[in-house]
Amino acid sequence: MITLDRYTAASPLSRVDPLVKLSFALPPLLLCLWADRIALSLLVLLSMGAATVFAGRVSARIFIGLLALPLAFLVAGAAGVAVDFSPDPDRFAVAMPVGGVYAGLTASGLDRALRLFFRAMGSVSCMYFIALTTPPETLFHAARRLRVPELLIEMAGLVYRFLFILLDSAGRIRLAQESRLGYVDLRASFRSLAALSSALFLMAARRADECYTALECRGYAGTLRVLHEPCERPRSFMLLLAGVHGLLAAALLLIWRYPEMFPW
Amino acid sequence: MVTAQTILEARELHYTYPDGSQALNGVDFRAERGKLTALLGSNGAGKSSLLLACNGIVRPQSGTVLFRGVPVSYSRKGLAMLRRQVGMVFQNPDVQLFSSSVFQDISFGLCNEGLPEDEIRKRVAVAMRNTGIEALEGKPVHRLSFGQKKRVAMAGVLAMEPALLLLDEPTAGLDPKGAAEIMQLVKAMQRQSGMSVIIATHDIEMVPLFCDHVCVMEAGRVLFEGSPEEVFTRRDKVRQAGLRLPRIGHLMEILKEKDGFRFSEEAFSIGSARRAIKEWGRER
Numbered sequence: 001m002i003t004l005d006r007y008t009a010a011s012p013l014s015r016v017d018p019l020v021k022l023s024f025a026l027p028p029l030l031l032c033l034w035a036d037r038i039a040l041s042l043l044v045l046l047s048m049g050a051a052t053v054f055a056g057r058v059s060a061r062i063f064i065g066l067l068a069l070p071l072a073f074l075v076a077g078a079a080g081v082a083v084d085f086s087p088d089p090d091r092f093a094v095a096m097p098v099g100g101v102y103a104g105l106t107a108s109g110l111d112r113a114l115r116l117f118f119r120a121m122g123s124v125s126c127m128y129f130i131a132l133t134t135p136p137e138t139l140f141h142a143a144r145r146l147r148v149p150e151l152l153i154e155m156a157g158l159v160y161r162f163l164f165i166l167l168d169s170a171g172r173i174r175l176a177q178e179s180r181l182g183y184v185d186l187r188a189s190f191r192s193l194a195a196l197s198s199a200l201f202l203m204a205a206r207r208a209d210e211c212y213t214a215l216e217c218r219g220y221a222g223t224l225r226v227l228h229e230p231c232e233r234p235r236s237f238m239l240l241l242a243g244v245h246g247l248l249a250a251a252l253l254l255i256w257r258y259p260e261m262f263p264w
Numbered sequence: 265m266v267t268a269q270t271i272l273e274a275r276e277l278h279y280t281y282p283d284g285s286q287a288l289n290g291v292d293f294r295a296e297r298g299k300l301t302a303l304l305g306s307n308g309a310g311k312s313s314l315l316l317a318c319n320g321i322v323r324p325q326s327g328t329v330l331f332r333g334v335p336v337s338y339s340r341k342g343l344a345m346l347r348r349q350v351g352m353v354f355q356n357p358d359v360q361l362f363s364s365s366v367f368q369d370i371s372f373g374l375c376n377e378g379l380p381e382d383e384i385r386k387r388v389a390v391a392m393r394n395t396g397i398e399a400l401e402g403k404p405v406h407r408l409s410f411g412q413k414k415r416v417a418m419a420g421v422l423a424m425e426p427a428l429l430l431l432d433e434p435t436a437g438l439d440p441k442g443a444a445e446i447m448q449l450v451k452a453m454q455r456q457s458g459m460s461v462i463i464a465t466h467d468i469e470m471v472p473l474f475c476d477h478v479c480v481m482e483a484g485r486v487l488f489e490g491s492p493e494e495v496f497t498r499r500d501k502v503r504q505a506g507l508r509l510p511r512i513g514h515l516m517e518i519l520k521e522k523d524g525f526r527f528s529e530e531a532f533s534i535g536s537a538r539r540a541i542k543e544w545g546r547e548r
Contacts, residue, residue: 215372
């Protein structure tokens, strides 16, 4: 099981104020969605990639590997947008007969598909910047400052922590089952999986009890009050923010003033 | 009998879990102030239940728990007061660590005490230094090893500076080095702050090295008690409780009974055995 938390904690940006980081990554994301221009989306993708890799010290291989994750959906989706059906083969740039009609690519369909593709990649890169450089606790802390209800934040925190324990337990049970041929054929697999789920459920219930007891031992009285690590607003990051936003604004202005120079 | 030296006393505790299993069956027990007391017993002897009774999680059906000579009040306020002074470290740290951030988890108990922020930060830093986990500060909890989690769990309780520390199987699941380090840490903290400690354990080898007083438990009650030397001298009773002697003690017993050695003192640790054997050699 590969999880992103491996990279977030090690990133030098992990201590940067998450609200500042959000204000860094959100405007480009909105720009991608709103402007829907390939040039702008590409610029966002590149600048977010550079910020993640150079400022966030996440290896480029990981960043590109993660970008490949939504690729499968995206290629299928974009293909759906690009391909048109029509009885008239002359409408298409490239076409092939399918049954009684023709399926093919039109220039406008291709344009739409490409725009969709880069728009999605640009937006995802903004999300990855946050996901790869921000430990969840600091995000929860930001949510608290934004006055998200305490209950939701506590739930999110507990879910995050116990997800790993649940995964770990499930992995152990599965290993034990496998070592006794629990998944040797379909029948056995079904039976083992059922046993695993019910065992996990019971375990979770017991674990919840124990955890409550342990919290009570430390004076739990209804709210999970903790102190947060102080977060920073380093000058270097503010400069990065200003630089990237400036670059994007300049690009936007350029495209707006000279649309004929940037057909895409 | 409550003396000024007694920090916690249990009188005639009876407790049966909701599922019908009887955990405590008339426990009488005392822990001395500033001492390290071991509850020694096999699995299911009632050690953990007694520990839980010491900070009010288990409420006995009959009998009294006295902390500093005062019966524990099970009101919300009474329990909060008790737990502020009686800290407990659980056997499985995953039960205790609820936050994915080491810093936040350690700060939890202090926040509940309502301390000012500066004081909390200071105490978290001290607890992390004392338990040797400064390097773990930025790491997510689920990436830590079992031994590291154990230290974080301990830091979260030590930060609250309890007068009495309860440890449930502190050495279980740790490698030999980790187990020794945890116990040395407890001993050092105890010397430094005069804290009292109660340990529930079946780690027999650890007892003569670190503990001042031992209560041997069996079937929900204290079978007998004394200093480690006194306890392990009563071999039959130790074995009746489903326990055994420390290996060194067993060796000394065999040397004495089968090989005609004569020792002037009982020895259950390497240090004391060495002394006894050297003395025997000199006398020959």
